[in-house]
Amino acid sequence: MILRTPFATALLLMLLLSGCAVFAPSPPQDQSNICEIFREQPSWYDYARDSEDKWGTPIATQMSFIQQESSFRSHIRPARKRYLGFIPGPRPSSAKGYAQAQDPVWGEYRDQAGSTFARRTHMKYATDFIGWYNTRTRAQTGISLNNPEHLYLAYHEGAGGYQRGSYRAKPAVQRAARQVATRAGRYRSQLASCEAEFQCRKFYQVWPFCRKG
Secondary structure (H helix, E strand, O other): OOOOOHHHHHHHHHHHHOOOHHHOOOOOOOOOOHHHHHHHOHHHHHHHHHHHHHHOOOHHHHHHHHHHHHOOOOOOOOOOOEEOOOEEOOOOOOOEOOOOEOHHHHHHHHHHOOOOOOOOOOHHHHHHHHHHHHHHHHHHHOOOOOOHHHHHHHHHHHHHHHHHOHHHHOHHHHHHHHHHHHHHHHHHHHHHHHHHHHHOOOOOOOOOOOOOO
């Protein structure tokens, strides 16, 4: 018979409510190099590759979005407002997880393309969400999946906001979009030099039958 003290019960509840953040992967140490990111977390390559195959957004663009949004922190959320400097207030948005997806659009994703069990704190679903979202953006705005700067502007502002040009009055958003594009280009060049490591690393992946880009 297992005895549950009030403390143990409270601790278990806290772990469940936090989404087991204590067991989440640590952010990569060198986020400037996609090869090093995937060497630390090789399963992330598989997730991003699956998303690219399914939706068309390049791996480098997906990972650049995630670095910009969360710096690869799985459970990050916008900081709460503080009243009188110390009283916690509401968060400015419902954004959460690697891709900083907000509740309404995450619900749409789960209904249309994701799993009932999809979690914003898991890289598999973060990459799939970005792929799904960018495919929808292309259908709504015509932005190419090879244009990370404008994809990010639409990701941040929504398709409607992008079409209205809301980002033009937001220098910080424009600056972030340029950073995403620059990083995506760097990641793409880096990945070209190391992708074979991740395509053929498992015991059942035998050259020349490994996955190719």
